[in-house]
Amino acid sequence: MPKIGMEPVRRRALVDAALQVIGDQGTLSVTMSDIARKAGVSPALAHHYFGSKEQLLTETIRFLLRQLRNDTVRTLKAAEHARDRISAIIRVSFQADQFAPQTISAWLAFYSEAQRSEATRRLLVIYARRLHSNLVDSLKQLCSATDANRIAEGTAAMIDGLYIRRALGSSPVTADASMRLTDDYITLNLQMFSIQTDTEKGHAA
Incomplete structure (x- = not known):
C-alpha cells in the first residue's frame, strides 16, 4: 500500500522517470514497468497513482x-x-532543462504522438498558442499587428527547427547559440519592417 503523504513525491518521481525513459528511448513505446523501474516503484503503484x-x-x-x-x-x-x-x-525556450538531450527527445516523441492522440495534440496546441500570444503581445509594441504575427510565426518555427536539429545531432548548436540565432532573427525582422514602414511613409508624403 502507498504510504500516506507520499503521493506527490511518487507522482513527481514517476513523471521524472517517464521523461528519462522516453528521452533515452526516443519513443513513447515504453511500458509502465519501464517507467516504474526507473522511478524505483512497483508497476502496481504506478498504476495506482x-x-x-x-x-x-x-x-x-x-x-x-x-x-x-x-x-x-x-x-x-x-x-x-x-x-x-x-x-x-526566447531564453526560457532554450533554458538548460528544456534543451537537455533527454527532454528534447521526449518533446519530439510527444509531437509524434500528437498525430495519433487528440489529447496530446490539444496540449501541444496550447503550448504553441501560448508562445505565439506571448511573442505577439510584446512585438505589437514594436511593429504593426500584422508584422508581429509574422515574426512570431517565424520565431516559433525557428525554435522548433533548432530543437529538431539538436535532437538529430545534425548541428552542434548549443542552447546559447540557439538563443542568439533566434534573437538575431527577431532583430533583423524588426529592422526590416521598420525600414519598410519608413519607406512607405516617405512615399505617402
Whole structure:
C-alpha cells in the first residue's frame, strides 16, 4: 500500500522517470514497468497513482508545459521593456532543462504522438498558442499587428527547427547559440519592417 503523504513525491518521481525513459528511448513505446523501474516503484503503484500509461504521459506533458509557463511568467516580470520581454521568452525556450538531450527527445516523441492522440495534440496546441500570444503581445509594441504575427510565426518555427536539429545531432548548436540565432532573427525582422514602414511613409508624403 502507498504510504500516506507520499503521493506527490511518487507522482513527481514517476513523471521524472517517464521523461528519462522516453528521452533515452526516443519513443513513447515504453511500458509502465519501464517507467516504474526507473522511478524505483512497483508497476502496481504506478498504476495506482496514474491509472494507465496514457494518463502518466499526459501528466508528463502537462508538467513540461507548467514548467515553461511558470518560468516564462517569472522571467517576463523581470523584463521592463518589450524587446527585453521577447528575449526573455526566447531564453526560457532554450533554458538548460528544456534543451537537455533527454527532454528534447521526449518533446519530439510527444509531437509524434500528437498525430495519433487528440489529447496530446490539444496540449501541444496550447503550448504553441501560448508562445505565439506571448511573442505577439510584446512585438505589437514594436511593429504593426500584422508584422508581429509574422515574426512570431517565424520565431516559433525557428525554435522548433533548432530543437529538431539538436535532437538529430545534425548541428552542434548549443542552447546559447540557439538563443542568439533566434534573437538575431527577431532583430533583423524588426529592422526590416521598420525600414519598410519608413519607406512607405516617405512615399505617402
